Amino acid sequence: MWVTASAGSGFERTSSGTANVWSLAGPIRPVVGSLVAVVLCNTVSAVPAAESVRYETLDGGVRVAVNAPVGATPSLLILYAAPNGSTAEETIGRRPRTPAEWKYDIQHVAAQVRAYRALHPDQSVALAVLQSPQKSWPAWRAATREPAAVARNLIEGIRRRVAPDASVAMLAHSGGGALIWALIESGAVPEWIGRIGLLDANYSFDHTKHAGPLLAWLDGDAQRKLVIVAYDDRFVTLDGKRVVGPDGGTQRATARMRSAIDAHRPLTKSLCGKCDRWTDAAGQVDVRVHRNYANAILHTALVGDMNGVLHALTWGTQQAVAFDLPRSFTSFIEPSEPGPNLVLPARPLEAPNGSELSDRMAKLSPDEREMAIAEAFASGNVPDFLRQLRRIAFTARDADGRDHSVTVWVTADVVSLGNDDDFIRVPMRPTTAQQIADAAGCLLPTPRISDEVWRAAGSRLQPRPLTSAREAWTTFVTHNAIIQEQRRGVPNGPVLAGHKKDIVICRDLDERAGKAAIYGWHRDDGKPIQPVSLVHSARYVDYSHGVRLVWAKATVDGREADVAAALRDPKLCYLFSDEGPLTAVRY
Numbered sequence: 001m002w003v004t005a006s007a008g009s010g011f012e013r014t015s016s017g018t019a020n021v022w023s024l025a026g027p028i029r030p031v032v033g034s035l036v037a038v039v040l041c042n043t044v045s046a047v048p049a050a051e052s053v054r055y056e057t058l059d060g061g062v063r064v065a066v067n068a069p070v071g072a073t074p075s076l077l078i079l080y081a082a083p084n085g086s087t088a089e090e091t092i093g094r095r096p097r098t099p100a101e102w103k104y105d106i107q108h109v110a111a112q113v114r115a116y117r118a119l120h121p122d123q124s125v126a127l128a129v130l131q132s133p134q135k136s137w138p139a140w141r142a143a144t145r146e147p148a149a150v151a152r153n154l155i156e157g158i159r160r161r162v163a164p165d166a167s168v169a170m171l172a173h174s175g176g177g178a179l180i181w182a183l184i185e186s187g188a189v190p191e192w193i194g195r196i197g198l199l200d201a202n203y204s205f206d207h208t209k210h211a212g213p214l215l216a217w218l219d220g221d222a223q224r225k226l227v228i229v230a231y232d233d234r235f236v237t238l239d240g241k242r243v244v245g246p247d248g249g250t251q252r253a254t255a256r257m258r259s260a261i262d263a264h265r266p267l268t269k270s271l272c273g274k275c276d277r278w279t280d281a282a283g284q285v286d287v288r289v290h291r292n293y294a295n296a297i298l299h300t301a302l303v304g305d306m307n308g309v310l311h312a313l314t315w316g317t318q319q320a321v322a323f324d325l326p327r328s329f330t331s332f333i334e335p336s337e338p339g340p341n342l343v344l345p346a347r348p349l350e351a352p353n354g355s356e357l358s359d360r361m362a363k364l365s366p367d368e369r370e371m372a373i374a375e376a377f378a379s380g381n382v383p384d385f386l387r388q389l390r391r392i393a394f395t396a397r398d399a400d401g402r403d404h405s406v407t408v409w410v411t412a413d414v415v416s417l418g419n420d421d422d423f424i425r426v427p428m429r430p431t432t433a434q435q436i437a438d439a440a441g442c443l444l445p446t447p448r449i450s451d452e453v454w455r456a457a458g459s460r461l462q463p464r465p466l467t468s469a470r471e472a473w474t475t476f477v478t479h480n481a482i483i484q485e486q487r488r489g490v491p492n493g494p495v496l497a498g499h500k501k502d503i504v505i506c507r508d509l510d511e512r513a514g515k516a517a518i519y520g521w522h523r524d525d526g527k528p529i530q531p532v533s534l535v536h537s538a539r540y541v542d543y544s545h546g547v548r549l550v551w552a553k554a555t556v557d558g559r560e561a562d563v564a565a566a567l568r569d570p571k572l573c574y575l576f577s578d579e580g581p582l583t584a585v586r587y
Contacts, residue, residue, distance in 0.1 A: 444586070
């Protein structure tokens with residue numbers, strides 16, 4: 001279902017030159033359906049139904065894009081000043097459709113905020129991305145009379161309209177820092193700002209103008225946080241010329257900031273991964289400068305590829321996300337197009353929910369239960385969130401040593417029966433799993449695909465092993481309840497991993513027919529509890545087993561590929577498996 005904003009939908013159309021500008025006339029309305037589309041200047045932006053997006057053009061030409069959960073009052077508002085040269089849409093991010101859309105794939109602020117929401121299900125979090133008319137906040141500042149006062153009015157006004165009682169995290173990338181400096185120059189930093197994050201955005205720091213108000217703001221509340229991310233850009237070259245002058249750049253600006261902070265509250269230096277790090281004793285300041293031995297341009301990599309937004313939002317909390325490679329938010333990125341759907345009939349109206357089905361399964365013999373699982377799946381008694389497959393993208397090297405961009409589509413969770421509100425994950429024999437995969441147009445994963453799913457998962461759980469009655473249906477139910485408690489508050493939809501071992505296809509099955517191949521149950525460090533094992537017969541199943549379905553078609557370098565055929569190919573097999581070509585790609 002698509003809902004399109006119109007003159008009666010809470011948006012008003014006004015004239016701005018030759019363009020139509022849609023501005024918010026009232027509170028955004030809750031959305032019903034799988035997708036919502038908001039129209040702005042004859043373009044359409046699609047987002048998941050759990051959130052809404054609205055665009056507004058303010059007096060003076062500043063554009064604001066607000067991404068917020070539907071039906072909840074925000075308790076945290078993230079204000080993000082867009083970098084030089086980027087639109088609000090590019091800053092929010094999505095999957096690029098063509099190479100020319102590369103700017104959509106460098107920051108992914110919305111995806112990182114979605115990941116933050118998953119980490120903090122107790123909070124309602126809104127994001128507002130601010131784009132200046134010139135796509136440059138330094139240029140806006142130069143063209144604006146009394147920019148400090150205007151900046152304060154702008155930020156206060158957005159908070160008042162979007163989330164009047166919310167705490168605010170003020171973040172900026174690149175030239176977006178000019179908006180934060182303008183706010184600081186307007187007087188005392190508002191007390192409702194609890195966190196400031198400068199992501200390679202501190203170029204114009206001025207000790208005489210900015211140090212005093214910034215330090216006073218930090219001193220005013222021990223819970224406030226200042227996060228600074230930069231890199232050593234002093235020796236970076238482009239086309240044979242230095243990118244920054246002898247006195248410019250983010251490394252030098254960060255050194256000036258450190259000096260100002262250190263004079264007031266001493267900073268301690270340490271090494272953290274590839275960064276020099278400075279922190280204060282109170283745990284309010286975190287400054288990181290990537291050492292950049294390769295002299296690469298890391299300006300945008302700090303934000304997207306290194307999880308800069310998530311780091312700035314979570315540093316100093318129990319859910320802190322590492323500032324490092326790779327991206328921790330991949331599965332939260334809005335796709336350029338929806339994924340494929342499992343080949344299934346609609347769920348029957350009279351189909352039992354998970355609890356009812358579980359009660360029935362408890363009365364069956366193991367053989368009868370396997371038949372009942374296959375029949376329930378084939379009838380369509382599957383939660384809606386499992387039907388649309390989720391994108392897992394990674395880079396893999398073929399037998400000739402060439403790198404390829406690979407995309408596979410997988411179920412968001414292991415096979416479950418019931419509805420979205422009441423479902424049960426069903427361990428099963430590999431032969432039943434294969435029957436289900438065949439019916440749905442899918443394969444079972446390889447260990448390599450299992451690893452990639454874990455890496456890209458939007459939510460990861462710690463394995464919770466059980467030691468008694470491992471093969472009993474009651475233990476299956478108990479383990480399902482444990483998983484549901486672990487993920488309480490995490491919505492259905494993002495890829496979930498770490499909670500089950502996978503039934504996999506692997507090379508050893510070529511010579512060991514009649515066995516079950518089990519792999520996975522990854523810990524937080526990415527290492528699986530279960531290496532590939534074929535100890536058990538194909539009739540064995542216990543509570544820890546799960547069935548992740550993989551769509552039979554993938555894309556390799558943008559072209560469709562048949563996964564089964566690729567697994568048999570001596571050259572392409574390594575894109576999907578670490579074991580070389582497979583003969584048995586199904587049970």
